[in-house]
Amino acid sequence: MAVADNKTEKPEGWNRPPVMEPDGDGELLEVAMGPHHPSTHGVFRMDVALDGERVIRLKPVFGYLHRNHEKLAEGMSYLGSMPFTDRLDYICSLTNNWAYALAVEKLTGQEVPERAEYLRVILGELTRFQNHASSIGFLIQEMGASGTPLMYAFREREKILDLFEALTGARMMVNYMRFGGCRVDASAAWLDAARKVVAGLPAFTGEMDRLLSTNEILMARTQGIGVLRPELAVNAGVTGPMLRASGVNYDIRKVDGYGIYNRFNFRVPLGDHWDVYDRYMIRLLEMRESIRILEQALKDIPAGPVMDPKAKLRGFRPKPGEAYGRIEAPKGELGFYLISDGGPNPYRYRVRPPSLINLTVLEDMALGENVADVVLIFGSVDIVLGEVDR
Amino acid sequence: MLGEGILKGLAVTARNFAGSFVSAERLTTVQYPEERIALIEATRDFPFLVYDGAGWEAGLRCVACQICEKECPPKCIYIEKSADKKPDYVGKPQFYPARFDIDISVCMSCQICVEVCPFEAIKMDTEFELSTEDRFAGLLFDRRRLAKPNEHYRRIHPAEAAEVDARLASEKAKADAKARAASDAAAARAAARPAKGGD
Numbered sequence: 001m002a003v004a005d006n007k008t009e010k011p012e013g014w015n016r017p018p019v020m021e022p023d024g025d026g027e028l029l030e031v032a033m034g035p036h037h038p039s040t041h042g043v044f045r046m047d048v049a050l051d052g053e054r055v056i057r058l059k060p061v062f063g064y065l066h067r068n069h070e071k072l073a074e075g076m077s078y079l080g081s082m083p084f085t086d087r088l089d090y091i092c093s094l095t096n097n098w099a100y101a102l103a104v105e106k107l108t109g110q111e112v113p114e115r116a117e118y119l120r121v122i123l124g125e126l127t128r129f130q131n132h133a134s135s136i137g138f139l140i141q142e143m144g145a146s147g148t149p150l151m152y153a154f155r156e157r158e159k160i161l162d163l164f165e166a167l168t169g170a171r172m173m174v175n176y177m178r179f180g181g182c183r184v185d186a187s188a189a190w191l192d193a194a195r196k197v198v199a200g201l202p203a204f205t206g207e208m209d210r211l212l213s214t215n216e217i218l219m220a221r222t223q224g225i226g227v228l229r230p231e232l233a234v235n236a237g238v239t240g241p242m243l244r245a246s247g248v249n250y251d252i253r254k255v256d257g258y259g260i261y262n263r264f265n266f267r268v269p270l271g272d273h274w275d276v277y278d279r280y281m282i283r284l285l286e287m288r289e290s291i292r293i294l295e296q297a298l299k300d301i302p303a304g305p306v307m308d309p310k311a312k313l314r315g316f317r318p319k320p321g322e323a324y325g326r327i328e329a330p331k332g333e334l335g336f337y338l339i340s341d342g343g344p345n346p347y348r349y350r351v352r353p354p355s356l357i358n359l360t361v362l363e364d365m366a367l368g369e370n371v372a373d374v375v376l377i378f379g380s381v382d383i384v385l386g387e388v389d390r
Numbered sequence: 391m392l393g394e395g396i397l398k399g400l401a402v403t404a405r406n407f408a409g410s411f412v413s414a415e416r417l418t419t420v421q422y423p424e425e426r427i428a429l430i431e432a433t434r435d436f437p438f439l440v441y442d443g444a445g446w447e448a449g450l451r452c453v454a455c456q457i458c459e460k461e462c463p464p465k466c467i468y469i470e471k472s473a474d475k476k477p478d479y480v481g482k483p484q485f486y487p488a489r490f491d492i493d494i495s496v497c498m499s500c501q502i503c504v505e506v507c508p509f510e511a512i513k514m515d516t517e518f519e520l521s522t523e524d525r526f527a528g529l530l531f532d533r534r535r536l537a538k539p540n541e542h543y544r545r546i547h548p549a550e551a552a553e554v555d556a557r558l559a560s561e562k563a564k565a566d567a568k569a570r571a572a573s574d575a576a577a578a579r580a581a582a583r584p585a586k587g588g589d
Contacts, residue, residue, distance in 0.1 A: 076463060077461065079461065079502065080461065080463040080502070081463070082500075082502075083463050083498060083500030083502065084463060086500075087498075148403055152406070155418050158418060162430065165430045165432065165433060166430050166431075166432055167432065168432070169432040169433060169434040169501065169514070170433075170434060170499065173498065173499060173500070175500045175501065175502070183505070184432075207402055210398050210399065210401075210402050211398075211399040211402040211403070212399065213395075214394065214395030214398060215395040215396055215398075215399050216392060216393060216394075216395050216396055217396065218395075219395070313505060313506065314461060314506055
């Protein structure tokens with residue numbers, strides 16, 4: 001009884017999940033969804049208590065993929081951590097590289113040449129496009145559309161990964177950005193290939209839109225499901241497409257204007273129903289905005305060096321101090337916090353992973369929904385377990 | 391009308407299905423072991439050691455400076471320095487690796503060893519069919535297995551190799567000119583000495 005009183009006294013959107021009571025006198029069924037479940041994108045467990053089909057309690061359990069990333073970085077040179085950042089969110093390694101490079105550049109006061117900034121924007125937006133395309137594909141696959149949208153998304157992603165491979169040497173584990181620029185320059189042929197790929201992307205978003213947006217089954221399954229109230233989203237520190245789907249206008253590209261983002265003309269789409277369908281739609285609209293940024297960046301990219309000639313690759317010792325570099329990664333705010341004690345290794349290295357923090361509201365979104373919708377709500381968060389567990 | 395969205399979606403899938411018969415661009419998969427896509431030039435997977443000339447042991451560019459061993463993020467390189475020295479490509483006596491092992495089951499293909507190497511001695515290979523039944527010794531590559539001729543490097547990364555070859559040739563020309571100047575000066579001194587002794 002006391003619990004129920006507490007619930008009514010708290011203001012709307014306060015950061016504790018509402019207490020669900022089973023109706024009727026049946027027994028609760030406890031189910032461990034995962035760690036080996038096709039919908040969990042890796043090894044992740046949801047301990048769910050069910051009253052029939054209704055979710056009464058949900059406890060996310062993670063840590064199965066813990067690899068000691070932060071402690072490893074403390075024993076390694078600043079350069080040595082760069083390839084490990086690829087392996088956080090392995091779908092978007094280039095934005096991980098960028099966030100880490102940004103943090104170290106802040107720590108050492110390193111400047112980045114103009115052309116490198118443009119290349120970073122081009123690669124970052126290509127990464128965002130392919131992440132959103134495949135995350136929509138996975139979301140729809142979890143709904144039961146076995147493969148078609150996902151395969152269309154992967155067909156497009158393949159073209160973007162070929163671009164990454166031609167420039168960086170690897171499709172996913174790119175290890176491309178350096179403190180003070182980028183590792184290798186993009187040739188004129190590469191830029192032409194990129195322009196050609198970008199010219200084909202609007203056809204793909206149009207195809208996805210026609211295929212999915214007005215599909216009655218998709219609308220019936222996603223609209224009104226997994227509502228995340230904006231007050232709770234802000235209180236829980238949710239960022240990225242999840243937060244914008246809850247109607248909060250917060251995009252670090254606009255807020256910080258890091259890199260050269262304040263030079264580009266783009267809009268920030270916002271949701272007004274706060275449900276799974278909005279999260280799908282926000283990603284589709286963000287892909288269109290990414291195409292706009294890409295077109296502008298590929299038109300304006302200047303000639304020049306991609307690496308500051310004074311920048312040191314290895315063996316540098318930043319002055320004692322701290323720095324926090326953050327970017328708008330495709331999944332949300334990705335930040336790297338570094339403390340230097342003047343040595344060749346960071347004294348403390350901390351990652352602020354968007355996947356983990358967006359996952360903390362999973363119970364609030366899933367309570368009272370059906371089990372089949374839990375999979376869908378989980379898919380709409382768009383996580384990668386490599387980043388959740390680190 | 392209910393079902394309109396589904397019909398619209400089905401039109402998209404029908405166009406893709408029919409398109410795959412007429413357009414090569416829509417047919418994106420290949421039957422791997424029989425059909426192969428040409429590798430992109432920048433592709434990398436595991437490191438190899440470059441040697442010049444005919445003999446792999448004599449021609450290794452590596453001087454066992456151990457920078458790559460120190461910088462390797464997953465620490466998969468093991469180097470033992472030699473006791474004696476052998477001449478390198480400009481003729482200067484240098485140490486060489488008595489032992490150079492890379493555990494490619496640990497290597498994560500980040501190519502930091504290539505970037506930090508000051509002697510252009512280690513480069514990234516593109517050979518990817520490396521599966522073996524022996525997962526310990528079979529994946530621990532020693533220096534014999536790692537050594538590959540410069541021609542191999544030129545074949546897999548032509549543009550990059552041409553750049554490296556030009557840089558090494560100019561360094562060698564500079565070293566040769568310096569050596570020639572030094573030997574000329576020594577000859578001149580030797581020629582001048584008997585005249586001095588005659589006085």
